[in-house]
Amino acid sequence: MISKCMSSPSKNKGSGFEREIAKFLSETYKESFIRAPGSGAYVGGKNQSRTQFLHEGQIRSFKGDIVPGQSFSKMNIECKFYADFPFHLLLSGESKIIDAWIEQLLDVAETDDLNLLFMKFNRKGRYVAVQCKLTWITDNFFFYGSKKHGDWYIMEFDSFFKNNQHLVKSYSGSSDTTSNNILTITTTQ
Numbered sequence: 178m179i180s181k182c183m184s185s186p187s188k189n190k191g192s193g194f195e196r197e198i199a200k201f202l203s204e205t206y207k208e209s210f211i212r213a214p215g216s217g218a219y220v221g222g223k224n225q226s227r228t229q230f231l232h233e234g235q236i237r238s239f240k241g242d243i244v245p246g247q248s249f250s251k252m253n254i255e256c257k258f259y260a261d262f263p264f265h266l267l268l269s270g271e272s273k274i275i276d277a278w279i280e281q282l283l284d285v286a287e288t289d290d291l292n293l294l295f296m297k298f299n300r301k302g303r304y305v306a307v308q309c310k311l312t313w314i315t316d317n318f319f320f321y322g323s324k325k326h327g328d329w330y331i332m333e334f335d336s337f338f339k340n341n342q343h344l345v346k347s348y349s350g351s352s353d354t355t356s357n358n359i360l361t362i363t364t365t366q
Contacts, residue, residue: 194258194297195242205342208246240285245349252349253290255282258297267321267331279306279326291349295334303334311348314340 195212202210245252257278266272275294282292294306306321307313309328319331338345 191256191258194295195256198254198256198295199243202243202246205338206246206249206346208248210246210249211244213240213242213244241282249346249349251287251290252345253282253286253292254295255293256295256297260299262296262298262301264319267319270322271324272321275306275321275329276323276325279323279329283326291345293345294329296331304331305334305337306331307337311344313337313344316340 192212199210199212202208241254242256243252243254245254255278263272263274267275278294278296282294286292291311292308296304296306298304306329309320309330313330313332315330315332316336317333321329321331323329
């Protein structure tokens with residue numbers, strides 16, 4: 178008897194979104210971003226002990242849903258694509274769904290990582306959730322105060338990258354303290 182292994186439509190949907198994000202980031206930053214092999218928490222949660230036996234490159238490869246480009250050593254990404262999302266729960270201050278996604282993201286994060294939660298919902302668009310501890314440029318956002326995971330901004334995807342493309346690069350780059358690079362932000366009036 179021959180068994181056919183078929184992935185579920187929801188898994189295919191999620192994998193497709195991860196490839197979409199990897200392609201977008203590759204084109205935006207002119208570096209290679211790829212969907213992580215197996216795209217799961219190989220080093221997260223109960224598997225955190227595996228990091229003891231892996232080198233830095235391997236840990237980065239298994240950390241999130243996307244393996245970032247080489248100069249993005251402090252980038253951690255989780256991608257979620259669902260049919261719908263109860264945005265009204267963000268206003269109540271308790272959304273078990275987004276708390277679970279943030280926990281997945283932070284489970285594998287290191288202290289100084291830039292943690293990005295990319296979300297896509299049918300007929301509602303794409304969004305990015307980022308921690309408020311960093312400075313971001315935005316004209317519209319949802320604020321979400323997670324009791325367990327701190328304060329987060331949720332912004333529309335295209336607007337986020339239009340306003341923050343250079344900040345993302347700066348925040349997720351090497352923590353090299355010997356560099357003479359200075360981030361300059363200019364505004365247009």
